[in-house]
Amino acid sequence: MRAARVIVAAAAIAVLACGLGVLAGSSGFGVASGEILWTIRVPRVLAGFGAGAALALAGALMQLLTRNALADPYVLGVAGGAAAGALGAMLVAGAGGAQLSEWGVAAGAALGAAAASALLFGLLWRRLSSTALAPAGEGATALLLVGVMIGAGCSAIVSLILTLADEGQLRGMVFWLLGDLNGASHWEIVWLALGVALLVVWPRARELDWLARGDAWAATLGVAVARRRRAVLLAAALATGAAVATAGAIGFVGLVVPHALRRLGVRAAPLLLPASAIAGGAFVVAVDAIARTIVAPLQLPVGVLAAAIGVPTFIAMLLQRPVQAR
Amino acid sequence: MSAAPLEAEGLVLRAGGSSRGRVLFAGLGLRVVAGQRWVLVGPNGAGKSSLLAALAGIFPVAAGSLRLGGVELAAWPPAALAERRAWSPQFWSDPFPATVRETAALALGREAGWRALLDEHVDADVERVLDRLLLADLAGSDVRALSGGERQRVAIATALLQGAPLLLLDEPASHLDLAHQRLLVDVLLDHAAAGGSMVASLHDLNLAWDLASHVVLLDGAGHALAGPRDEVLVADRLGTVFGVAIHALALNGAARFVVGPGGPASVREFRR
Numbered sequence: 001m002r003a004a005r006v007i008v009a010a011a012a013i014a015v016l017a018c019g020l021g022v023l024a025g026s027s028g029f030g031v032a033s034g035e036i037l038w039t040i041r042v043p044r045v046l047a048g049f050g051a052g053a054a055l056a057l058a059g060a061l062m063q064l065l066t067r068n069a070l071a072d073p074y075v076l077g078v079a080g081g082a083a084a085g086a087l088g089a090m091l092v093a094g095a096g097g098a099q100l101s102e103w104g105v106a107a108g109a110a111l112g113a114a115a116a117s118a119l120l121f122g123l124l125w126r127r128l129s130s131t132a133l134a135p136a137g138e139g140a141t142a143l144l145l146v147g148v149m150i151g152a153g154c155s156a157i158v159s160l161i162l163t164l165a166d167e168g169q170l171r172g173m174v175f176w177l178l179g180d181l182n183g184a185s186h187w188e189i190v191w192l193a194l195g196v197a198l199l200v201v202w203p204r205a206r207e208l209d210w211l212a213r214g215d216a217w218a219a220t221l222g223v224a225v226a227r228r229r230r231a232v233l234l235a236a237a238l239a240t241g242a243a244v245a246t247a248g249a250i251g252f253v254g255l256v257v258p259h260a261l262r263r264l265g266v267r268a269a270p271l272l273l274p275a276s277a278i279a280g281g282a283f284v285v286a287v288d289a290i291a292r293t294i295v296a297p298l299q300l301p302v303g304v305l306a307a308a309i310g311v312p313t314f315i316a317m318l319l320q321r322p323v324q325a326r
Numbered sequence: 327m328s329a330a331p332l333e334a335e336g337l338v339l340r341a342g343g344s345s346r347g348r349v350l351f352a353g354l355g356l357r358v359v360a361g362q363r364w365v366l367v368g369p370n371g372a373g374k375s376s377l378l379a380a381l382a383g384i385f386p387v388a389a390g391s392l393r394l395g396g397v398e399l400a401a402w403p404p405a406a407l408a409e410r411r412a413w414s415p416q417f418w419s420d421p422f423p424a425t426v427r428e429t430a431a432l433a434l435g436r437e438a439g440w441r442a443l444l445d446e447h448v449d450a451d452v453e454r455v456l457d458r459l460l461l462a463d464l465a466g467s468d469v470r471a472l473s474g475g476e477r478q479r480v481a482i483a484t485a486l487l488q489g490a491p492l493l494l495l496d497e498p499a500s501h502l503d504l505a506h507q508r509l510l511v512d513v514l515l516d517h518a519a520a521g522g523s524m525v526a527s528l529h530d531l532n533l534a535w536d537l538a539s540h541v542v543l544l545d546g547a548g549h550a551l552a553g554p555r556d557e558v559l560v561a562d563r564l565g566t567v568f569g570v571a572i573h574a575l576a577l578n579g580a581a582r583f584v585v586g587p588g589g590p591a592s593v594r595e596f597r598r
Contacts, residue, residue, distance in 0.1 A: 001445070037492070057451075060537075063421075067419055067421035068421060069421065069422060077420065134537060206436070206438075208431065209432065212419065212421055212422065213418060213419055213420075213432065214415055214417075214418065214419050216379065216384050216413075217413065217414075217415055217418075219384045219404075220382050220383070220384055220407075220408065220411075220412070220413040221404075221408045221433055221436060221488075222403075222404035222405040222407065222408045222436070223404075224404075262422055262423055263423070265423065267423065267424055268443040270443055271443055
């Protein structure tokens with residue numbers, strides 16, 4: 001029942017966080033006028049929740065897929081691709097003298113994420129299709145290494161763009177890289193991606209627990225190993241790309257939320273995946289509500305505060321005695 | 327459910343399952359029926375693990391046929407196969423925290439949805455198997471904190487709880503102390519007596535004698551000998567295969583194998 005209690009608590013916190021997010025604003029705390037409420041606050045809460053949920057889900061998936069508790073959505077390199085795409089779009093628009101709309105940046109990010117995903121799949125397709133009896137860790141290591149290499153390449157491109165950008169553009173770029181919900185109003189895409197990703201992975205989530213114990217063992221239980229690994233990777237790439245295109249590279253959520261849930265007793269993948277989505281969304285919405293009110297009218301990037309709150313909390317959890325079941 | 331017969335005919339396996347790998351052994355035939363306990367013995371790298379994986383249907387066969395219940399292994403729907411045979415690997419990956427109870431029940435109720443995972447009801451089967459393997463006190467501990475022998479017993483519990491009558495166990499006695507080795511033999515003998523069957527690889531020849539009804543001896547040089555225990559586990563032959571001097575003693579009607587100093591008796595010479 002412990003897992004059930006944790007999930008109910010996470011859902012309750014999510015509702016509270018969304019209420020807080022709608023009520024809190026840079027103009028003060030309270031029920032805003034209709035226009036502010038519906039054009040700024042509600043879309044922002046929805047975008048933040050969707051991005052946080054998608055990142056935490058992708059993090060849980062990547063950890064299961066690589067059998068590594070340190071994996072997060074960004075080890076795929078997809079987020080790096082999104083960053084390079086978004087900043088590239090800003091740079092090109094800036095050179096033309098235009099101020100790029102939020103849609104333009106998001107489109108650039110989505111394009112970059114898609115390109116990085118295509119590269120990832122192109123390099124790993126054959127490896128992911130190989131027979132089941134490969135040594136337990138080999139496939140997972142290859143996946144991590146390829147993802148990290150794509151990420152390294154993308155971060156070089158990002159550095160190059162930052163060098164080329166002029167002063168005016170630099171601020172917007174850095175904020176984007178930190179993870180920023182400021183002005184984020186397009187929540188539909190990330191919710192759609194989140195829904196598709198959950199639809200792909202959740203019905204057969206139990207198989208992910210088996211895969212984490214070994215590909216060959218999972219195969220003897222009837223898991224179509226190669227197909228499942230590809231489906232999970234695709235879902236994680238989709239969720240990560242959509243989240244980063246919507247809200248920038250918010251760090252920390254994808255790594256820590258699944259980890260914290262496991263320590264609280266939510267361990268089986270069929271529970272961990274939806275619980276990660278709920279808790280990740282709640283975390284980002286709550287942190288964003290604080291980020292834009294704590295030093296109002298200045299708005300902090302949500303990624304900065306996520307780390308500022310999350311790092312000490314997480315270290316405290318780690319230093320606690322290991323959680324025993326029951 | 328009584329174990330369906332598992333048959334191999336003219337079986338040839340190559341190292342790594344690739345067509346370029348060296349031939350591990352050729353022309354192996356065997357028939358495992360309910361009540362039988364088959365033990366695989368042979369030197370390191372002779373192909374014991376590969377044979378077990380091939381019997382489980384997850385290792386490519388270079389030539390020959392494998393049938394379970396008269397049907398080619400490859401023709402079985404994977405989920406139906408999981409109902410009939412359980413395979414336990416030599417090495418497990420435990421990347422995330424999980425209790426002994428959760429790990430033992432991993433393959434139990436494979437079709438159950440997430441709802442079943444929400445209520446951590448105490449399953450009578452799980453508790454009975456944990457109790458039998460002397461794991462009841464550890465049921466709530468993290469598997470990653472266990473000793474090697476304790477983890478091995480959890481792996482056996484996982485295999486038993488899969489509910490399949492045919493067990494394929496890769497070195498189930500590894501890391502087990504003497505008392506727990508006897509426990510393992512008793513548990514597996516009971517499983518076979520109840521209509522199950524099993525194939526397991528072992529390194530301890532005395533344990534093999536006590537457990538086996540039949541033995542497959544792989545010599546690591548491409549040959550496989552399969553047959554009733556008493557015909558295969560012969561001291562001279564074992565000595566030649568392992569390259570050490572092996573003597574058989576009779577003790578209360580059981581053969582005990584002891585390793586003597588020097589090379590195998592058949593090749594040992596005093597050169598003066």
